[in-house]
Amino acid sequence: MPEVNKIHFNSAEFLISANKLNQCPEDSGAEVAFAGRSNAGKSSAINALTNNSKLARTSKTPGRTQLINFFQLNQPDLRLVDLPGYGYAKVPVSMKEHWQKHLDQYLQERMSLRGVVLVMDIRHPMKEFDEMMVRWCQSTQIPLHVLLTKSDKLKRGPAQAAMLSLRKGLKERLGDKVTVQTFSSLKRDGVETLSQQLSEWLSSETDEEFSTQNGADE
Template identity: 75%
Template structure:
């Protein structure tokens, strides 16, 4: 197998910059993966678990508080993870929702270095209005989608796995092999290896000499 000249160390992630609109984003080069999700779905906790840094992504008991697009550089400066603002929370003013919607749509449609979207959903409450909007957008544009069903520790094994299989079947029918679904628990730190493998595939896909055809994805947590 050809030598892969880059290894991503997620625990080396550090804050790069914040942007309130597309023109304030870093140069559109390299590769980045965006995390999206409703404000109370556990997105910040998932990013913190992924990077093993409890303070990297801001967590708040007030959903919708973080209103900026936050960029984090990995150990290679050309590779980034992006924390999109939380959306869809009932207590956020309508005007703020409209503002977020506009800039989210612009980022997703015009950001050329975007390699994939991780859509974070609470496993107990999947496919809310915002989630469906993101799925539809990925179906239209062809951008790969990875669904992270967080808070899997809140359900017993049977119901959790049933939700995963049901959603995987529904989304595969719509998006084909460009979508993947996994259970995840930031509290139990389960599913991190599966998530990292997916991000590696996206971020390293266009690196010279990279070949993931023989790599085997880690098993999903039981």
């Protein structure tokens, strides 16, 4: 990708919070959504990616993020999206039902969604929420990138073994629509790999439009 068009994730700025789909920004351009259980390290991963420790809220209270939060990048119509993380949080049933309804609506109807980053604690992967997200990506064919966070909590051997095992199982279900990596917000391990994957997703539409407009053949 030419430098002039390079996506700078450290340019991310808060755009808007939405409680419902009709409160989201205009459904144009491209965006990537981050999803994960409440204690999986999702906010820390977003902050590490953007090199901004205050961009996404981090809290010791599970389920603190209750809205869909949008962040604008340095190119027009490119966004990061932080989805609510009620994976296991002790919140009222009515709140969980509200969240699940609008999360499902966002995932099913958001045309600008290019991929989902599913954040899992490498020590506790594929919990109920994770399985729900994998099934959704399986049914819609939306690309999935799994971020196995807190990899610094394991030695390198066990961390790699956990990643390879999960990758094998998910590829049997999702084929080339899934990628898996280890990640440590604390040590910033895996930030470059994540940024490359997101850049590929976010720039794909622009590249396709450019090729179409210029009559390029693959």
